[in-house]
Amino acid sequence: MQKSRFSICKISSIKMNAIRMNTIRIGMAAGFCFLLALAAGCSSDADLPPYPDGSNGDAGMNQPSENEDEITTVPFTITLGGLSGSDGNAKQDGRNTRVAPPGAGSSSSSGTIGEDYGYAETDNVNAVRLIAFRRRVQNNGENTATYDAAVNDIQGFEYDPTNDKVINGKPTLENGKEDDYLSGKPHKHYVVKGTFGISRGYEYRIIALAYNSQEKSPYPQYQANQVITNDMLNIKRGTTFQEFKATFASYLVDGDKTDTPNNWLDYLKKIGLLLYHVDCLSRQLITVPQLFYGTLYQKGDDTQNPIISSADYQKENLGNNTPTPLVGTLYRGMAEVEVHITHAAHYSSIAQTQWYCLLADTVLTQMPLTSYDGFKQGSVPIKKYSEKGGSYTAIAYAKFPGEGKEVVLKAFVLPGKTHLAVRIGLKALPFAHNYQIKAKDMMSSEAATGVIVVDGVSNLFYLRRNHKYVFTYDKQKTLTDSRHLLDKD
Numbered sequence: 001m002q003k004s005r006f007s008i009c010k011i012s013s014i015k016m017n018a019i020r021m022n023t024i025r026i027g028m029a030a031g032f033c034f035l036l037a038l039a040a041g042c043s044s045d046a047d048l049p050p051y052p053d054g055s056n057g058d059a060g061m062n063q064p065s066e067n068e069d070e071i072t073t074v075p076f077t078i079t080l081g082g083l084s085g086s087d088g089n090a091k092q093d094g095r096n097t098r099v100a101p102p103g104a105g106s107s108s109s110s111g112t113i114g115e116d117y118g119y120a121e122t123d124n125v126n127a128v129r130l131i132a133f134r135r136r137v138q139n140n141g142e143n144t145a146t147y148d149a150a151v152n153d154i155q156g157f158e159y160d161p162t163n164d165k166v167i168n169g170k171p172t173l174e175n176g177k178e179d180d181y182l183s184g185k186p187h188k189h190y191v192v193k194g195t196f197g198i199s200r201g202y203e204y205r206i207i208a209l210a211y212n213s214q215e216k217s218p219y220p221q222y223q224a225n226q227v228i229t230n231d232m233l234n235i236k237r238g239t240t241f242q243e244f245k246a247t248f249a250s251y252l253v254d255g256d257k258t259d260t261p262n263n264w265l266d267y268l269k270k271i272g273l274l275l276y277h278v279d280c281l282s283r284q285l286i287t288v289p290q291l292f293y294g295t296l297y298q299k300g301d302d303t304q305n306p307i308i309s310s311a312d313y314q315k316e317n318l319g320n321n322t323p324t325p326l327v328g329t330l331y332r333g334m335a336e337v338e339v340h341i342t343h344a345a346h347y348s349s350i351a352q353t354q355w356y357c358l359l360a361d362t363v364l365t366q367m368p369l370t371s372y373d374g375f376k377q378g379s380v381p382i383k384k385y386s387e388k389g390g391s392y393t394a395i396a397y398a399k400f401p402g403e404g405k406e407v408v409l410k411a412f413v414l415p416g417k418t419h420l421a422v423r424i425g426l427k428a429l430p431f432a433h434n435y436q437i438k439a440k441d442m443m444s445s446e447a448a449t450g451v452i453v454v455d456g457v458s459n460l461f462y463l464r465r466n467h468k469y470v471f472t473y474d475k476q477k478t479l480t481d482s483r484h485l486l487d488k489d
């Protein structure tokens with residue numbers, strides 16, 4: 001019987017060995033901030049993504065008439081952010097909803113077991129993409145609606161390719177300042193800056209996404225595949241805001257083929273005509289990218305109204321005043337899972353370990369992008385391989401690091417409920433085995449709300465956005481004993 005000790009911080013971290021499992025939650029979302037002080041200014045035309053219809057992006061747009069061709073250039077600043085609460089729900093006024101920025105540490109209501117400053121998860125994030133949707137001005141451009149009403153007012157907005165911008169560059173650090181982070185104590189922010197073109201006669205909803213543009217699939221035979229592709233987002237001429245979504249690609253391993261580009265047959269361990277220990281597998285592989293999400297609004301707008309009206313930026317209304325800048329905060333939308341296997345050893349002197357895959361039996365591949373809550377509305381799970389087949393999908397991969405060394409399996413996933421397992425590939429019989437990750441039932445109480453949060457029951461883990469779950473095995477044999485075996489034979 002495994003014993004557990006539980007402590008609450010902002011990011012979930014589950015440490016497990018033979019006798020205990022500790023859980024830590026630390027402010028990971030704020031950690032992403034390092035990424036953002038990318039090169040200031042908008043991207044060049046060369047940086048803009050291609051348009052699916054092959055046009056320059058203007059075709060099919062409801063363009064203004066000649067007397068409405070005024071465009072006002074408005075600066076924007078996107079900064080770091082973090083959320084507290086059981087699932088990261090933010091209040092619009094920002095009170096008691098933000099976690100500390102990187103370097104500030106973390107606190108726990110029940111005692112901190114460890115610290116995670118959030119840097120490791122964001123070191124490779126190198127791009128911020130602005131995606132705008134626009135419609136003809138409503139109600140003379142007056143922003144009189146409440147925030148809740150504005151959030152739900154999504155009809156009529158259509159993708160604006162002229163304001164689709166990708167900002168690339170290395171991060172830089174903004175000067176320290178005092179604000180509502182850290183109870184007003186001075187600290188440093190990381191931001192990305194640029195400009196946005198607002199056309200007369202329109203109002204806008206502007207979404208920002210941050211990610212690692214260079215990330216590639218880790219699996220053998222798929223390593224030339226980019227994780228972030230143009231096909232991930234469904235934006236094209238005519239796409240409406242309510243249709244805006246992301247879809248993540250997965251790859252089916254074909255047991256009738258050989259090891260070829262985009263078919264890693266060794267995952268199924270086909271030896272002769274036989275496949276080894278595949279009954280629990282969906283036979284699919286996926287890499288879900290780490291995404292940060294934010295909505296721009298006018299600086300100084302306490303309501304954070306997401307609808308930006310051109311009426312506020314017309315020459316006759318501006319007078320001698322400079323345009324009000326746009327600001328926004330990005331939040332991490334994914335949950336993170338890590339499995340550490342220390343003192344990794346060969347299965348035997350004959351059946352030498354080759355590789356590891358982290359598995360999940362519920363992997364969601366699609367979610368809406370109309371709000372940050374869309375990350376909690378994941379859908380389109382990867383299907384079982386067949387009616388009698390399995391549902392476990394590979395979500396991470398690592399080579400065997402050598403006897404006595406640690407292997408780390410790391411994956412981002414859309415929030416949801418799932419079982420977890422590890423598939424270990426071997427050079428000889430049994431060629432592969434699948435082992436379920438198990439832990440004692442865990443529940444925690446959020447200090448601010450008193451809400452009871454379920455983290456795991458009967459080895460079913462409840463993965464929440466902006467939380468990190470780390471399973472640590474001090475010895476490989478702890479994971480690979482018979483109690484963890486998923487295989488039927």
